[in-house]
Amino acid sequence: MPTPLPDPLVRSLRTVVGAEALITDPARLLVYESDGLTAYRHLPRAVVFPSDSDQVSRVVELLAAEDVPFVPRGAGTGLSGGALAIGDTVVIATTRMDRILEIDPENRRARLQPGVINARLSAATEPHGLYYAPDPSSQSACTLGGNVAENSGGPHCLKYGVTSRYITGLTVVLPTGEVVRLGGQGRDAAGLDLVGLFVGSEGCFGIATEIEVQLLPLPEGVRTLLAIFDDMEAAGRAVTGIIGRGLLPAALEIIDGETIRAVEASVFAAGYPVDAAAALVVEFDGVEAGLDAELAEAEACCREAGAREIRKADTEEERSALWKGRKKAFGAMGRIAPDLLVQDATVPRTTLPGVLRKIGEIGRRYELTLANVFHAGDGNLHPNILFDRRDTEELARVEEASKEIMQVCVDAGGTITGEHGVGVDKRKYMSLVHGDAELRAMADVREVFDPAHLCNPGKVLPDEIWALPGMAAAGPAPRAGTGAAG
Amino acid sequence: MTSAVADLLAGVLAGDAVLRGPERERWAVAGVVPGAVVFPATAEDAAAILSRASEEGWRVVPAGLGGWLEGGAPTGGPVDLVLSTRRMDRILHYEAADLTISLEAGLEVDALTSRLEQEEQWLPLDAPGAGAGSVGALLATGAAGPLEAGFGRPRDHVLGGTLVTGDGRILRLGGRVVKNVAGFDLVRLAVGSGGALGVLTEATLRLFPRPERDVTLRLPGPEPGALVEAARRVATAPVPLAAAELMDPAPDLPGPDAGAQHGAALLVRVLGGADAVESVVGSLEEILEGSADAETTRADGADSAALHRSVEGIEDGASLVVRLALLPARLEETLARAEELVARAAARPDPSARSNGPRPVVAAHVTTGVVRVVVRRTIDAGEIDEWARTLGGLRADLEQSGGSLTVASGPPDLVRAVGARGEVGRQERRLLDGLKDTFDPAGVMPGIDN
Numbered sequence: 001m002p003t004p005l006p007d008p009l010v011r012s013l014r015t016v017v018g019a020e021a022l023i024t025d026p027a028r029l030l031v032y033e034s035d036g037l038t039a040y041r042h043l044p045r046a047v048v049f050p051s052d053s054d055q056v057s058r059v060v061e062l063l064a065a066e067d068v069p070f071v072p073r074g075a076g077t078g079l080s081g082g083a084l085a086i087g088d089t090v091v092i093a094t095t096r097m098d099r100i101l102e103i104d105p106e107n108r109r110a111r112l113q114p115g116v117i118n119a120r121l122s123a124a125t126e127p128h129g130l131y132y133a134p135d136p137s138s139q140s141a142c143t144l145g146g147n148v149a150e151n152s153g154g155p156h157c158l159k160y161g162v163t164s165r166y167i168t169g170l171t172v173v174l175p176t177g178e179v180v181r182l183g184g185q186g187r188d189a190a191g192l193d194l195v196g197l198f199v200g201s202e203g204c205f206g207i208a209t210e211i212e213v214q215l216l217p218l219p220e221g222v223r224t225l226l227a228i229f230d231d232m233e234a235a236g237r238a239v240t241g242i243i244g245r246g247l248l249p250a251a252l253e254i255i256d257g258e259t260i261r262a263v264e265a266s267v268f269a270a271g272y273p274v275d276a277a278a279a280l281v282v283e284f285d286g287v288e289a290g291l292d293a294e295l296a297e298a299e300a301c302c303r304e305a306g307a308r309e310i311r312k313a314d315t316e317e318e319r320s321a322l323w324k325g326r327k328k329a330f331g332a333m334g335r336i337a338p339d340l341l342v343q344d345a346t347v348p349r350t351t352l353p354g355v356l357r358k359i360g361e362i363g364r365r366y367e368l369t370l371a372n373v374f375h376a377g378d379g380n381l382h383p384n385i386l387f388d389r390r391d392t393e394e395l396a397r398v399e400e401a402s403k404e405i406m407q408v409c410v411d412a413g414g415t416i417t418g419e420h421g422v423g424v425d426k427r428k429y430m431s432l433v434h435g436d437a438e439l440r441a442m443a444d445v446r447e448v449f450d451p452a453h454l455c456n457p458g459k460v461l462p463d464e465i466w467a468l469p470g471m472a473a474a475g476p477a478p479r480a481g482t483g484a485a486g
Numbered sequence: 487m488t489s490a491v492a493d494l495l496a497g498v499l500a501g502d503a504v505l506r507g508p509e510r511e512r513w514a515v516a517g518v519v520p521g522a523v524v525f526p527a528t529a530e531d532a533a534a535i536l537s538r539a540s541e542e543g544w545r546v547v548p549a550g551l552g553g554w555l556e557g558g559a560p561t562g563g564p565v566d567l568v569l570s571t572r573r574m575d576r577i578l579h580y581e582a583a584d585l586t587i588s589l590e591a592g593l594e595v596d597a598l599t600s601r602l603e604q605e606e607q608w609l610p611l612d613a614p615g616a617g618a619g620s621v622g623a624l625l626a627t628g629a630a631g632p633l634e635a636g637f638g639r640p641r642d643h644v645l646g647g648t649l650v651t652g653d654g655r656i657l658r659l660g661g662r663v664v665k666n667v668a669g670f671d672l673v674r675l676a677v678g679s680g681g682a683l684g685v686l687t688e689a690t691l692r693l694f695p696r697p698e699r700d701v702t703l704r705l706p707g708p709e710p711g712a713l714v715e716a717a718r719r720v721a722t723a724p725v726p727l728a729a730a731e732l733m734d735p736a737p738d739l740p741g742p743d744a745g746a747q748h749g750a751a752l753l754v755r756v757l758g759g760a761d762a763v764e765s766v767v768g769s770l771e772e773i774l775e776g777s778a779d780a781e782t783t784r785a786d787g788a789d790s791a792a793l794h795r796s797v798e799g800i801e802d803g804a805s806l807v808v809r810l811a812l813l814p815a816r817l818e819e820t821l822a823r824a825e826e827l828v829a830r831a832a833a834r835p836d837p838s839a840r841s842n843g844p845r846p847v848v849a850a851h852v853t854t855g856v857v858r859v860v861v862r863r864t865i866d867a868g869e870i871d872e873w874a875r876t877l878g879g880l881r882a883d884l885e886q887s888g889g890s891l892t893v894a895s896g897p898p899d900l901v902r903a904v905g906a907r908g909e910v911g912r913q914e915r916r917l918l919d920g921l922k923d924t925f926d927p928a929g930v931m932p933g934i935d936n
Contacts, residue, residue: 106722106815107855129724151667162665164674165642180913186888188811188856191907192682192918192934193628193641196674200667217724244583246606246695286726290761346663348584378664379584418665426668433668438657441924442670448920460669 001026002045002088009066013048016058021049021096032091035076035083036138037425039339039389044071044085051096052113053171053179053209060207061177063090064454071456072203074114074146077138079342080423082149082202086458092207094145100124101210108215109168109185114145114208121213130215133160136419137327148208151200153419155251155326158377159285160216162419164199169212172198172205175455185212197445202421203456205449221288222250223295226322227280227302228273228309232256232360232372235278236353239376241301242282243349247294251283252377253326259333259371259384260325266335268328270321273309280307280376281326329373330384337369337386341398345406347414349379358408359383366401368394380418381409406432422460430462439465495524495535495567503527503573513568515547515558516898520565523549525573529648529656529687535569536684537654540928546652547932548681550592550620555613556627557807557895559681559932562902571622574687579662582607586645586662588690591622607693610637610728612794614801622686628678629894631798632729635853636757637694641677648688649676652926662690675921682934683925697728697757701767702739702790705752705774705782710734710848713752714818716777717852720754721814723773725766729755729794730852732817735845737796739785752852755794800847806861806896808877812889814855820889823880824848827859830876858894865897874903881908907935 004024005013013022023029024046033041045068050056063070070090073083085091097113100121104110105128112121118139122131136142136154146152148170151163169184183195198205229235235254242249255263260272260279272279280302284294299310313319333340347355356372359381363370374381383405387398406416406429416422416429430439443465449455465471495504505513505523513523521544526532539546544566547559551572571592579588582605589598596617602608612631616624625647630639637643646660649672660666660673676683707713710732717732736751752774756766767784774782785793801807808827812820831846847860865873877900881891885908893906910918918934 104813104815106718107813108722151671153665157665161638161642164671165638174913178913180911180917182914184888186811186813186855187890188809188892191628191678191680192921193674193678194914194917196641197671199674200671204670217726220724240583243585246698248695287758287762287765289765290759293761294759346665348581348586348663350581350583375665380665413662415661415663415666415668417668418663419667421667422669430669433661435658437655438659438669438672441651441655441657441672444924445670445672445675445921448917448924 002043002085005046005068005090006066009062009068010046012062013059016062017048017050017055021051023047032073032076032085032093035073035078035081037079037081037084037423040081040084040424042085044091045088047091047093049093049096053173056092056173056207056209057177057179059092060173060175064176064452067452067454069454069457072145072149072207074143074149075117075141077142078146078150078423079344079420080417080425082421082423082456082459084424086424089457094143097209103128105130107185109212110215111210111212112144114143114148114211116144118142118144118147125215126218129218131218132213133166133216134163137330144211144213145208148199148211149201149203150419150421153375153380155253155375158252158375159248159250164196166214167195167199167211168214170195170198170208171210172207173209174206175450175452183212185214200421202423202460204446204459206455219285221291222283222285222319223291224281224283224313224319224322225295225299225302226311227282227307228276229278229280229305229307231277232356233353234306235280236356236376238280238302238305238307239352240350241305242298243377245297245301247297249282249298249377250285251281252375253281254372254374254376255279255326255329256372258369259329259373262336262371263325263328263332266328266332268324268332270325270328272325279325281322326373329371333371333384333386337388339387339389341385341387341402342420343381343383343385343402343405344417344420345409345414346378346380346418347409347412349377351412351414352376352379355381355408355412359405362401362404362408366397368397368401378418379414424459427460427462436468440468440471443471495522495538513549513552513570515554515565515568518565520547520568522566523568523570525570527573529650532569532650532685532687533654533656535567535654536650536652536930539567539930540653543928544930546930548626548685550623551594551618553615553619553623555615555619555623556629556680557901569685571620571685571687577601578688585693585695586664586690587693588662588688589621590688591625591686592620595619595621595624602693603696606696608696609643609691610694611640611643612798613640614798617795617798621689625677625686625689626679626681632731632755632794632851634851635730636726636728641674643692644673644677644689645692646690647673647676647686649684650687651684652931653928660690664692680934681932682922684931697759699760699763700755700757700787700790701763702753702755702785702793703767703770703774703782704736704739704785706736706780707750707752710750710821710850711818713750714821716774717752717817717850718815719773719777720752720770721852723769725769726758727754727853728757729753731797732850732852733797734848737793739783740789740792753793753797755790797849800849801860801895804860804862804895805865806873806900807894808859809892809894810857810859810880810884810889811891812855812884812887814853816887817850817852817855820855820857821848821850823884824857824859826876826880827861830873831861831863865900867899870897870900870903873900877904905935
């Protein structure tokens with residue numbers, strides 16, 4: 001149990017945000033002990049709900065004055081433990097900061113608070129013929145603030161890029177409580193890219209309290225097909241063929257047989273054939289003229305690769321049906337096993353077939369059920385492991401298998417996380433892709449923003465980095481992470 | 487730098503990797519000839535040099551091929567060393583099927599373009615003067631050209647890179663894949679850092695398939711103000727644009743009428759599959775027809791590309807390049823302020839002293855609202871004060887409206903007097919200084935605001 005906050009501090013916080021915007025009762029705090037990575041639980045000392053930038057600034061100032069560490073939290077959908085309250089931390093939740101401040105169609109931009117839900121933003125801009133492109137699969141729940149923290153991706157980032165491409169300005173409350181405005185669309189974008197550095201900093205550099213985003217015009221048209229394959233490698237060949245022809249689909253998503261069966265056995269049943277080894281969703285969007293030709297080329301690639309069935313959408317309803325299996329994949333897995341280890345590695349696309357083979361082999365060797373979902377276009381894999389945590393023997397195999405899978409991906413020239421972030425969960429893998437020099441540089445950069453180590457401690461960087469020679473921090477000693485992942 | 491120290495350098499590298507004689511003049515930075523020029527062949531060599539530089543307190547300016555994009559780093563004092571990546575010019579790993587390429591930073595951009603063409607791929611970056619320069623310089627300046635409208639800026643295309651820091655550490659940042667959130671995004675920090683943090687020696691870039699069709703529409707006008715309405719309608723049209731530039735004077739389309747077209751024009755470029763491009767061109771022609779009195783002409787394929795190559799070249803030999811910025815919807819206001827600079831260029835202290843020289847070019851990126859003014863006649867020492875006053879006044883004016891004024895390149899005295907960029911707030915300054923200190927604790931590299 002974390003130590004309760006001292007009464008004077010509680011009173012001061014209540015004065016800033018109002019009594020109803022501060023939770024200290026342990027029973028109510030339980031909701032905030034996890035994020036999307038439910039294997040880890042850390043009860044926060046308190047949860048505070050500021051409603052604007054000024055309140056965030058004053059709350060942080062109060063906490064910093066008492067040397068109390070804090071962690072920002074959006075919707076808590078993160079899959080790497082980024083919002084976990086490790087080490088006696090106060091959660092600063094952005095859920096009340098859910099206003100869209102300005103939609104500016106003439107300049108194709110919008111300004112909003114961090115608690116705005118991703119899908120809600122695009123819904124609000126749609127009447128202006130505009131949308132916000134990065135669409136992580138959790139978009140109906142996740143917030144822009146969380147997207148900024150994780151540099152979120154999603155199925156459409158092959159063509160459209162990731163979050164950092166679309167954030168043009170930020171108001172940030174630094175870990176001292178000071179407020180700084182970075183970037184801004186009227187300013188020429190040359191010079192050190194502090195906005196770009198902040199995006200993906202996983203809540204370790206401060207709290208974004210206002211976000212300026214770039215919007216795109218809605219594509220004129222969209223075409224979608226679903227191709228069914230009898231083996232995964234054929235699906236991989238289809239993907240290679242499509243990219244090889246110079247096509248740039250808006251989305252290229254694959255789910256494997258195990259995932260298909262999970263979906264079809266659930267309330268999310270989408271009519272995918274349960275004996276298939278792989279289902280590939282291909283989507284093109286953009287100018288109406290030419291979409292049919294692109295889809296036809298993609299269809300040809302699928303058939304050449306050996307697809308046994310192709311389904312195409314003619315209406316928005318049909319399009320939703322084609323996507324349903326893919327979109328509900330994670331939700332459906334809860335049916336099969338109580339626990340799910342969601343992995344998130346990226347490999348060069350051309351290495352996918354080989355990597356998938358090796359992952360399958362690892363799953364068999366460890367006698368584990370793997371369900372693969374992936375953004376085939378950019379090589380971002382989610383080889384998910386289904387298990388029961390209460391079976392400690394199986395849990396041990398899951399952890400071993402997970403390490404091997406990660407090594408396979410790194411050996412193929414890939415990285416340890418493509419979109420979920422490092423958080424707590426992947427700190428142990430950071431040294432697979434970064435040497436000490438790089439990790440030290442990241443630690444140094446972190447300390448430029450947060451010399452006192454108060455802002456989301458125990459995330460991203462392995463604890464050992466702070467103990468390296470020459471890493472003496474200016475402020476109090478770094479708080480060691482106490483998470484299960486170490 | 488004493489000659490004893492230069493001897494030390496020569497000890498680190500092979501003989502021809504150090505220039506100490508008159509050939510150094512070619513590498514003068516803003517008129518200052520460096521004490522020596524070095525050409526390391528590897529990141530390790532570069533690291534040894536910078537490590538030494540930090541110990542000795544030298545002042546180092548990084549270079550690629552010596553084209554000094556963005557004017558190089560204006561100094562107030564001597565330059566001990568220019569460190570050029572020219573010898574590091576190999577393609578390390580090109581996996582066309584992955585649409586990624588890893589290369590050494592000294593590779594010439596035009597050479598890269600040719601190689602990519604063989605695989606029908608390209609890197610859609612067209613910063614002014616970038617073609618003849620190195621990839622490293624393009625990334626260090628983070629400069630963008632008209633294609634930013636359709637494809638984004640350099641930092642959107644860099645997946646990873648090797649940065650040799652000011653104190654000689656070798657940092658291998660990022661990776662080789664398009665989605666990578668393994669740690670803080672130091673790649674984004676390095677791109678556009680202008681050499682302030684160290685020297686980029688390698689980079690991995692994301693590529694695109696070459697578009698099937700390339701079309702530019704050209705709508706002429708008597709002066710930029712007359713084309714603003716058309717420009718704004720194009721910018722807000724729900725069609726994908728590769729580039730939209732409002733220029734005065736604008737380059738002519740190649741062909742029998744070349745030379746007959748004068749004055750300002752709006753150039754709109756569309757790239758993509760044949761059907762899609764024709765559809766967009768059709769929509770644009772309708773929009774342009776309704777917006778102005780003149781006729782729109784069209785360039786296809788190689789002609790369109792040639793037109794844009796000449797746009798890329800407008801800063802060649804410029805004496806002063808200034809970028810004015812406000813939100814894109816305020817284009818008219820930004821152009822009006824650009825006119826003040828054009829007027830200043832026309833007002834000479836002694837009109838009889840020499841011929842007028844070519845008039846300035848005004849080039850506006852319609853979708854971002856950034857307007858460039860390229861002054862091509864020489865600026866005399868006696869004019870510096872007047873220019874500084876004008877630029878300072880314009881900057882204050884723009885900043886008050888949430889915009890900015892950047893001196894991308896110019897006479898060193900002028901850049902020093904005005905500052906390349908405006909002041910930033912106290913907290914931002916602290917962050918910038920802290921980051922600089924992290925990568926270049928001895929302060930050997932150029933300052934952040936250059």
